[in-house]
Amino acid sequence: MDAILHVGVTKTGTTTIQKFLRENCEILGRQGIFVPRSIMFPNDFGQHTGLSAISASRAGNDYATKWLSRALVPAGADRGEGLERLHDLFVQEVRDAGQHRKAIISTEAMSHLGRAEFVEAHGILSRLFDRIKVLIYLRRQDLHAVSLFNSMVRIQLPVLDLFPDPPYPHHDFARMVSDLAESFGRANVEVRLFEPASLEGGDSLGDFRLACGIVDDPSFFIPERQNESLNAKQVAFIHHLQCANGENTLPPMQLRAILDELECEERFMPSRAAAEAYYRQFAAGNALVAREFLGRDGPLFDEDFGMYPESAAIGDFITVEDMARAMIRHLNVERRIRIRKRKAKARN
Template identity: 30%
Template sequence: MRSRKGVAKGISSWRISAPPCHSGKPMNLTVHIGTTKTGSSSIQKFLSNNRDILRDRGILVPSSLGRVIHLNAVLSALPFGKSPDLAQTIPLTDAEQHAAFRENTSAAFREEIAGAPGCQEVVITAEQLHSRLPLPDYIQTFRDLFCRDFSTIRIVIYVRPQLDQIISLYSTMLRGGYAHSLGDFIKSRMQPIFRPYFDLRDVITRWADVFGRENVIVRPYKGVARDFGTLGDFCELLKLDLGEEGWQLDKQQVNASINVAGQELLLMLNKTGALDAVQRRKVAKWAEAHCTGRGAMPPLAQAQAFQSQFDEGNAWVTETFFPDHPEYLEPRWPEA
């Protein structure tokens, strides 16, 4: 197990004056915002599979915000019309319906907490909180809807080098029907509009400006290489021991890496447009099972050009949160 010296662990309280939605007993909130491609799916699947066990241990994973991923909280924080791909899961056709959805989601969340008086911790998790809330106003809306009445709040974010992230993200895009090469994908994501997605300093600062920097817990994805990886590290934050019996743990890796051959298969099929969403998911599952491994890598020059955009911000992240471990944000470079 690697040393995690320098990783921020502290947490202090942050309060908003509002009527409590529980019995008055102090309750804490942990908000896991990703980032994407840092093991979020494993965390979410574990929390969903063990919801009842966790509640018996005093930890509430609210189903009112979503069964596995808490997308209802994300959609509630966004203005109507933003992220229409997420909104497709809910039939919201106008701003009035969206406002009602927002109010009903917040009310259901508060009611669920009120019905769990034995719980001391609430956990919200959605990597879309990182990817779909690029403006402080959206984060403030999320705070006002779901974070009003807790004794302490901590925002947990896992970080990894942007080059590693985008290479891993490419397989996810192929699973969703993307029909262009890795090189084209990286080139498209170098546009300024995507900078808030990849800029770690910007993401951390956005959430720190709303919740206080002392309440933002930054964990290095590369620095949690241990049994269960990111999941084990997150459970440690919740004071859970995965070595104990009784947990429902998935033996199959969630969102397993797809090797070059599997990526080329998905790319070829996506270009034909012959598969519908259900068929594509079946092919992706087959590729995950039979084509696991290292995927495509970009040319070194393109990799360096992409990563260099974030050098200054990454230096700030490293110095602020893990100054003894600059390797945590050092990417895996392709061969020249």
């Protein structure tokens, strides 16, 4: 049996792809495609976080092991021992699925790791599969940073800078792809671009299915796009809330009620100059990836920056009146919750 290891990167439709794989395991099985369950993160989506966690543990990356093993290893248990037990379950699951011709493993967490973890992942998979193809989608670094900022704001994680200095290590695509090539073999690494003009039908899931040789089936469950972006007012509101409230967060239901009050057609975008300056830091590395892995000279990505405004600040997208309406909505939600609690207490 061969294997396809899909390693992201994040913000390239990975959640939708993983939900598709999770929900269509049986149908894919009839096509001879095996989707492991043992190393899936136990949520509604199905990232194969277990492989990244085991690789990080074996590479001695304690920080990544702690981050990746949450919910995979019971609280209080030894992480290393728990992950080795998970590895044994995975090995047995693969052996029991020997009638399949191909396995698909999807874990974008791998793209945040490095060569030591890639070597460990290769060691794990090469003992189980005849051939391993690594599939990686790359998204232009400035657009990826904007999407990542949006996602972090949505889940109320503190964000210091949209375009950090020094830049995110995982935006060094030349290093990442070269490390994958060193670990798995250059001929086994396929680079694809997360750009509408490069994706089959302009769609990441359709492109992924084509790259993996998945035959269309009318009974497939096709998930809606996951992790849709907030609008500009919503981003600005949460950002201001974080600045004022530190790490204290609002309960999801209350936050959702507030965000519903902030209607806006615009998406938050930083200034064109800031976006382009961030992107240009990676010009040489991107050109190397284009030349070495796509066989062409010139830039790796489309270099149109017309989607950005000439100037922008996060405070430009929300007014004091917007903030007031949102907080009134928040207070009304809290009032209804208190009333329901009092009524429930009175009935008891």
